[in-house]
Amino acid sequence: MTGPDATIATDYDYQTCDPSIERTISLRQATLDRDLGRLHAWLGSDHVKPYWQLDLPLPAFRDRLATKLADDHLTPYIGCLDHVPMSYWECYWAAKDDVANHYDADPADQGVHLLIGPDEYLGRGYALPLLRAVVTMQFRHPETERVIAEPDARNDHVIHILEQCGFESRAEFHFDEAEKDAVLMVCDRNRFETEVLTDATAAPPQNADDGSEVSADD
Template sequence: MTAPLPRITSDYAYRRPDPQIDRTVAFRRVALDRDLGRLHAWLTSDHVTPYWSLGAPLPAFHQAIGDHLEDDHVTAYVGCIDGVPMSYVERYWVAADPLADHYDADDNDQGIHILIGPPEYLGQGCGTALLRAMTALAFRHAATDRVVAEPDATNDAAIAAFERAGFEPRETFRFPHEDKDATRVVCDRERFVGAFSPGAIAANGPPADGPAVNHDDATHRCPSGEHGNSTLEADR
């Protein structure tokens, strides 16, 4: 049985500069007392609702998102660019998720769900930067050698963003839990560290198949300026 994902004690769980967009990416844990309104606005946006199922009126949304955040196999974050909240990101243990029924999942595999809220952040390379940063955070857990996701098979922009962040598409399968055809994408630790980590990008430049920063970003569903100290989240 997997352990609950850890809770953090300071504002940012993780923060790092992204040299490919020349901006700082950071994540902090979702707190409904300050995030309910923005999450509801994002999840009811026209570019999000085709891929997420949480776009309900506010009272029902509050109940649904509250119940979702109680799930111990998921850690939910607000993603920030240069301190501005602009995305909702989930990191989860695959072994406790329905995705584990569709491939030979290791107990330490982690998965990512992501959406970008304000539409002005679409098409700016931010989706790939968020994915790179969240993948780096997942690999902070020493036993995790693989990070996976299951974007909608028709969401070409999301799949392309995952590829630019170091993921490789594998099989397409019917995912009844999300009522969609999904493409499993996989990022192995060795490939990520060698080509997509901040150190590798700084030393070698973008990989040959790296991001075209004006052409990525989309919503991937598989469900105001703020600043804080950079604190890495502990492993489980």
């Protein structure tokens, strides 16, 4: 998290050793040249397709990814465990996103989307530590006091993980622009830093399968 165990390596925007899983979590910005193939495979996976709806032919997917990478309000990240790429994250400025049409967004609010790609990482208790690391990275921005998420209302797994990470459900709404029924969830900086990070530091290493894994959120 935010203490002395958090370091920044040359290849990463954020890196930390998480004691709850005894693994190094690293986050780097995605690139077209480096990540097109892996993201095309991940977003075409059966556990991802119902939520992200990006199971596209490679040329069309390339165009969509290029659009995301060029978007000035959104930053796509690759999440790694012990330096192995295994998850995809989108961090965005909520006030510049379509979600701002559905709640009173502060200019410094950030949002997050997430998915775990390879099947071998599912059901092994990695989602919460990864999400915790991403939210910690987002709160490094000094003006950000809230991180929000708008998961598909059907996705009980991701909602559970978000709640474990300090997010609270505020409202269910029809997200017209994203063509889904969504739940607005909000993580307050004070609660995250005083409760979530404190509990994570004090908790012993968890079992490999915590029964609450998440595959995707959109």
